[in-house]
Amino acid sequence: MADSADPREFDPRQGLRFGRIPITNVQPVLEDGKFPAKGIRGADVRVSAVVFREGHDVLGATALLFAPDGSEAQRARMVPGAKGSDAWHGVVTPAYEGNWSFAVEGWTDLYATWAHNAQVKINADVDVDVMLAEGELLLGKAAKEAKATAPEAAKVFKQAARTLGDSSLNTNDRLAAGTDKTVRAAVVHFPLRDLVTRSAAFPLLVERDAAGRxxxxxxxxxxxxxxxxxxxxxxxxxxxxxxxxxxxxxxxxxxxxxxxxxxxxxxxxxxxxxxxxxxxxxxxxxxxxxxxxxxxxxxxxxxxxxxxxxxxxxxxxxxxxxxxxxxxxxxxxxxxHPWATAHPEWFTTRVDGTIAYAENPPKKYQDIYPLNFDNDxxxxxxxxxxxxxxxxxxxxxxxxxxxxxxxxxxxxxxxxxxxxxxxxxxxxxxxxxxxxxxxxxxxxxxxxxxxxxxxxxxxxxxxxxxxxxxxxxxxxxxxxxxxxxxxxxxxxxxxxxxxxxxxxxxxxxxxxxxxxxxxxxxxxxxxxxxxxxxxxxxxxxxxxxxxxxxxxxxxxxxxxxxxxxxxxxxxxxPALLDLQNLSLHESSDPATLVFSKHKVIAATATVPERKDTIIVVVNVDPHSMREGEVNLDLDALELDGLSPDGTFIVDELITGATWNWGKKNYFRLDAHMEPAHILHIRR
Structure with a gap:
């Protein structure tokens, strides 16, 4: 009888297809990576995946982009899709041409899980001391881990941990210190991750502008x-x-x-x-x-x-x-053509000895011989x-x-x-x-x-x-x-x-x-x-x-x-020169199409990060005037903040007009005058 394996060396997960955090349906992946997905230098690539786990812990997901030399070039926090779908999506942007690759990481979000459980339990007066102590421990540990690479976040974590552990304060103040917007912002910069699981890396061929623009x-x-x-x-x-x-x-x-x-x-x-x-x-x-x-x-x-x-x-x-x-x-x-005489084997010969001409029924092209790639x-x-x-x-x-x-x-x-x-x-x-x-x-x-x-x-x-x-x-x-x-x-x-x-x-x-x-x-x-x-x-x-x-x-x-x-x-x-950044918006008129294109342009040494957003409202009926109401998806526009009255400024790029727009907006488009609005959001 063979000796039993040493249980200390046994890992039942070895050789399995699922990691600790299951990650499935990664996109854009072509036939399991047999062919590379397409990208353009400087163009956003939309990465998505289904990420889930057992239980009720809160998850996070990250899209990773690897340069042609294999080094990590970018990691982008992914956002959840439709509720209940377990879908996540994010955007990565390759900087130059070459054979890049990308992957997705799924992980347990320790902070979001604690914050959710703490608020629910403390509001119900259940496990109050335990939840506050767990928050103190979590953020205290995070402060030490972030000290070298994210010192500002480390300071926020340290102060929050200290307040959470201060029994002289009331419970609500202690909880507020651990869940306020300053802490949440620091966690975005330095996420508290556990059970990190990475998908396989998939190829991404990044080509020059003329390939896709x-x-x-x-x-x-x-x-x-x-x-x-x-x-x-x-x-x-x-x-x-x-x-x-x-x-x-x-x-x-x-x-x-x-x-x-x-x-x-x-x-x-x-x-x-x-x-x-x-x-x-x-x-x-x-x-x-x-x-x-x-x-x-x-x-x-x-x-x-x-x-x-x-x-x-x-x-x-x-x-x-x-x-x-x-x-x-x-x-x-x-x-x-010289080939017809020198290489008749490159064509299809019919039973009567003639070369078959091209046809695309009902079209006939008697002046063209198609090539036959099977003979030679x-x-x-x-x-x-x-x-x-x-x-x-x-x-x-x-x-x-x-x-x-x-x-x-x-x-x-x-x-x-x-x-x-x-x-x-x-x-x-x-x-x-x-x-x-x-x-x-x-x-x-x-x-x-x-x-x-x-x-x-x-x-x-x-x-x-x-x-x-x-x-x-x-x-x-x-x-x-x-x-x-x-x-x-x-x-x-x-x-x-x-x-x-x-x-x-x-x-x-x-x-x-x-x-x-x-x-x-x-x-x-x-x-x-x-x-x-x-x-x-x-x-x-x-x-x-x-x-x-x-x-x-x-x-x-x-x-x-x-x-x-x-x-x-x-x-x-630049938003108009990317393919994957288009969002549809609602219009009350059945002949008026509304879409936007949005791009975040990364900061450089001399220019800060900026956003470019175009909204197009177009009457697709060339015979009539159309009017109605546009209902914008404000999340897709990534507005930094609305005016007190809920509006923002748009510049009409066809006529030069400037308007205040909000979530809902009236339009009137005469096909025989100007059939469309092309609007740029003024940031």
Missing amino acids: GAWYEFFPRSEGATRHPETGEWTSGNFRTASHRLPAVAAMGFDVVYLPPIHPIGVINRKGPNNSLVAGPADPGSPWAIGSADGGHDAIHPDLGSLTDFAAFVQAANDLDLEVALDLALQCAPD PAGLGTEILRIVRLWVERGVRIFRVDNPHTKPVWFWEWLIGTINAETPDVVFLAEAFTRPAMMAALGRAGFQQSYSYFTWRNTKEELEEYLVHVSRESAGYFRPNFFVNTPDILTEYLQYGGPAAFKIRAILAAMSSPLWGMYAGYELYEHVARPGSEENIDNEKYQYKDRDFAAAEAAGKSLSPFVTLLNTIRRAH
């Missing part, structure tokens, strides 16, 4: 500076040199990224004509997404746009204006990696990836992981309007941001549900870029809502998400769709478009000044 503007270089011959009607294409003249206006509107559709040679075989017609005339330029011709493939530039030198000059001109250039990465080919994954992957590396060498640090959901997820995990290991500042945007599971997988695979369902969320109820989802439920793996339109997407809301609809959607996108974007022509209220579709008529994908932005603005028929104001507000208010 920015305003994007899309335009076609071939249209910028394009001219039409007045007699023949034939076009001369714009190029990188003429397109660079548009950059100062884009920068002046406050955009951070200028996104270019594919700039490569365009196929001739099956080229599409105007409005996606099947027959193209000899002068029709074709769709830039039908990549490749005798002039080259994904590594080449369309001859009409210029040379590599011209492209480099365009990138430099953008950079000089603090604009980054995002390039379209469309992994597909025109029938006359190594060969195709190596070539695409070469292409991406090449454009990175040419100065591109942002790629907008076309239809990534039509390629295997493993491929993106490999490609993005390889590129980011070499060049961590490269950002990939997923142009994926598809099933939720696939969009979530693309985020896990490495895409820094993605197009989103925002485009089709129009009513108050739809927007509330979606804003909660992206700011809380999916924020760990999905950064939404709220594009208001694209060459392919002109929603019915914009088709029939008039200029008010364009203004409302810009407000919603720019104020609710740290990432937003618009396609050229939005500022001109372009709203006519091709019959039976959601696309613009005379779509720029298939033809040149001549716009006179300056004339429209001079005539007061441009949204450009308002877009400039929105981007100016964004740059002035």
